[in-house]
Amino acid sequence: MTNSNFKPAAEQLAYLKKAIAEIVPEADLTAKLEKSQKTGKPLRVYLGVDPTAPDIHLGHTVVLRKLKHFQDLGHTAIFLIGDFSAMIGDPTGQSETRPPLTREQVDANSKTYLAQVFKLLDPQKTEVRYNSEWLDKLTSYEVVRLCGHYRLARMLEREDFRSRLAGNQPISVHELLYPLLTAYDAVVLQSDVEIGATEQKFNLLVHRDIQREYGLASEVALTMPILVGLDGQRKMSKSLGNYIGITEAPGEIFGKIMSIPDELMWSYYELVTDRTPQEIAALKKEVAGGALHPMDAKMRLAQEVIAGFHGEDAARKAAENFQRVFRDRQAPGEMKQFKIIRMTENTVHVYELQGNITITAPYREVSAAELRKWTKILVALGQVESASEAERVMKQGGFEVDGVIIKDPSSGINWGQAGAYIVKLGKKKFLRVIVE
């Protein structure tokens, strides 16, 4: 007999176990689920993320999705923004001490984080917390007490510290504090379950120990596999540049997903779509048997991922555009548009157009003389880092205007007349440049 709306624990567990790496310890989770089901009291499940960059990417969504699974089952999802811990820097996977973020950077990042997170989580049902709420208030005495609960030898067991020690690399003392302070989060939140990527296992285990030291029941640590980045090698991360930001344009995301190695798509299906393991296995079989072209399987994946963030329509359009550009080798239906307007003899305003009408604030103001050449124009449009880079691409045949390859870096546009140009830069970038 139950007096709650929760599904049977076994059923919940089966649902939650999709695509996870490890549950430490699994028996505890079962017990907690059973108890919650009996008492009707939801589990407190949290995910802590440090706002070290302004955007979240697909890698973050792996753990977010798991948190959502708990939310969907009726448990309390707590999204913890590590606005304090971000200023220390998580030493996980770091081969060196990172420069600390300032309070300003962290605050700015926190803002953009939430909006993005709510693309997945239900804002109404999510408890959002910031760890500065309590970590800012800890006294030195309390910090010392906290540190007294852990041993140096155990701290140094972790791989990143050990290898830095062995390689004569610096380790700052404050880095040792990271897992302890985030453990304090778990103490304050009185969490039943914490979700993290596998690389967070060490931190999560410390959290469990510290909770016990503070007289609480240890949380269950649930780890998720790492999402491999676009290079097919290393974990997806902003600093490695192999990431897919969830706010990126649908077309961008589509292209990026298509560029991952075929083998990798299965792990993406598992970690960032709602497909069940059975469905994925069936797809895989189809591809292996030649019934489904791997490219088509990958296109489906891309479409599903995009639909999650931008809706079905945007996803379909992205797919159509992709076919058009890469299969039919045509310019896409939609592309970035820029308008260059000559204001006076010497100044020019560069605008980026949104759709056909909306004109964003002047994007840049430059001198007209400077914009005579394409190399300069591309810099002004923010499409290349420097004129030298533009020149290189041109000399290598990667630059087209209206379908004609232009290799001469000294060529430019005629200011005398208004016109519109379709510019292709490299194999992916298409721009429409309107000159008035």
Place this chain on the structure above:
RNA sequence: GGACGGGUGGGUGAGUGGCUAAAACCAGCAGACUGUAAAUCUGCCGCUCCUUGCGGGCUACGAAGGUUCGAAUCCUUCCCCGUCCA
């Protein structure tokens, strides 16, 4: 505090007076090939100017000075990192 070793381009890391915008590798970019894949091959890979040339100028090897016709390389001071000793 003492002794010793070290700080080079996005990363690893060679280079110990000119031939060095700095080897090699990785990452990145472009082209070829393809399924926009991946892998592979070729080229590029500081900034800037123009007459786009194996062209000119500028900046760069922790920081600042100095020696020299010439310095990443030698000297001085300072900063930073590591090891060992205390």
